[in-house]
Amino acid sequence: MSSIEVGGKSYETDEEGYLLNLSEWNAEVADYIAKTENIDMSDQHWEVVNFLREYFEEYQIAPAVRVLTKSIGKKLGADKGNSEYLYGLFPYGPGKQACKIAGLPKPTGCV
Amino acid sequence: MLHIVNKSPLTSNTLESCLNTATGGDILLIEVGVYAVTRGTAVEAKLRAAMGKFRVHVLMPDLDARGLGDRLVEGVLPVDYAGFVELAASNKTCQSWL
Amino acid sequence: MSEVKKFMFVNRKAPYGTIYALESLEVVLITAAFDQDVSLMFLDDGVYQLKKGQQTKGIETKNFSPAYRALEDYDVEKLYVDKESMDARGLTEEDFLVSVTVLSRAEMGALMDEQDVVLSF
Numbered sequence: 001m002s003s004i005e006v007g008g009k010s011y012e013t014d015e016e017g018y019l020l021n022l023s024e025w026n027a028e029v030a031d032y033i034a035k036t037e038n039i040d041m042s043d044q045h046w047e048v049v050n051f052l053r054e055y056f057e058e059y060q061i062a063p064a065v066r067v068l069t070k071s072i073g074k075k076l077g078a079d080k081g082n083s084e085y086l087y088g089l090f091p092y093g094p095g096k097q098a099c100k101i102a103g104l105p106k107p108t109g110c111v
Numbered sequence: 112m113l114h115i116v117n118k119s120p121l122t123s124n125t126l127e128s129c130l131n132t133a134t135g136g137d138i139l140l141i142e143v144g145v146y147a148v149t150r151g152t153a154v155e156a157k158l159r160a161a162m163g164k165f166r167v168h169v170l171m172p173d174l175d176a177r178g179l180g181d182r183l184v185e186g187v188l189p190v191d192y193a194g195f196v197e198l199a200a201s202n203k204t205c206q207s208w209l
Numbered sequence: 210m211s212e213v214k215k216f217m218f219v220n221r222k223a224p225y226g227t228i229y230a231l232e233s234l235e236v237v238l239i240t241a242a243f244d245q246d247v248s249l250m251f252l253d254d255g256v257y258q259l260k261k262g263q264q265t266k267g268i269e270t271k272n273f274s275p276a277y278r279a280l281e282d283y284d285v286e287k288l289y290v291d292k293e294s295m296d297a298r299g300l301t302e303e304d305f306l307v308s309v310t311v312l313s314r315a316e317m318g319a320l321m322d323e324q325d326v327v328l329s330f
Contacts, residue, residue, distance in 0.1 A: 058275065058278075058279075059276050059278060060271070060272065060273055060275045060276050061238065061273075061276045061279055063282065064241075064242040064283070065242075066242060067242075067282045067283055070282065071282060117226070119223055119226075119254050121253070121254060121297060121298065122221075122254050142225075143223045143226035143227075143254070146223065146254070146257065149298075149299060150299055151298070152297065152299045153296075153298075155299070172266075172267025173225075173267075173268060175264040175265075175266075175267055176225055176263060176264060176265040176267060176268045176270065176272075177223070177224065177225065177257060177260060177263060178260040178262035178263040178264070178274075179260065179262075180262075180264070181262075182299070191267075
């Protein structure tokens with residue numbers, strides 16, 4: 001079991017740094033995880049992270065990258081629903097990195 | 112005595128075996144067994160017949176989990192976990208039909 | 210991408226008593242992410258997986274039923290329910306949280322024969 005220390009509070013994570021307890025997530029933790037991924041959170045980053053949290057709330061799964069891309073396109077427009085845009089924000093994979101920052105489990109099917 | 116059934120009545124003969132063997136008293140349906148007490152199933156008639164001979168209870172958290180809390184056959188007695196414990200404590204013996 | 214194969218998932222177990230239903234769903238999502246032709250079959254107690262209104266707080270188990278509604282996003286749109294199993298459980302199409310195609314046992318069997326890969330749960 002691993003953990004991270006943010007603002008004097010300890011949060012349990014798996015060995016890859018994904019939060020174990022979804023309900024503990026907050027913006028401060030998100031910022032912290034983003035830093036460990038070398039990401040500076042902009043409004044565009046937040047838009048994707050918030051989208052993922054809403055998706056999880058609705059369906060109880062973290063979507064695969066292909067599904068995420070398609071759904072973002074539907075909701076936020078085609079200029080955002082494409083891999084160039086999403087990989088631009090999350091270079092190591094929008095599924096992997098954005099889910100981690102959003103406090104969600106790694107997407108099913110993401111190896 | 113108390114008889115506990117945790118198998119689906121539609122894919123296993125566990126409930127039937129219980130009903131054919133037990134002589135009376137309390138029956139408690141838990142886990143997948145709770146489907147037996149929902150209206151409209153192929154085993155409803157059998158269940159209703161058994162209710163003349165047994166007090167039939169169902170563990171409600173298990174029925175709610177399966178989205179069927181609103182489809183309980185009338186006369187079946189709903190219990191929560193505390194009720195489960197009470198049933199186990201108030202009966203001298205208990206058979207789990209595993 | 211290599212050739213697309215026809216995958217069928219045969220679901221025969223009720224949710225929560227055993228791990229089958231959840232495991233099946235996870236493999237479905239993985240398979241679909243690889244652009245395969247996926248269809249799901251629900252028969253016997255498997256039809257209970259699709260029941261609307263599951264509330265699992267009381268049994269402290271994750272309610273995974275909302276994920277069936279995400280299958281559409283994964284382009285998994287072929288969901289078949291066996292009529293006999295549905296009827297025997299007092300269920301109708303309106304009881305399901307996604308839209309399904311209701312088939313007879315014979316039609317289900319014929320559909321199984323058409324597959325390249327059949328996964329049993």
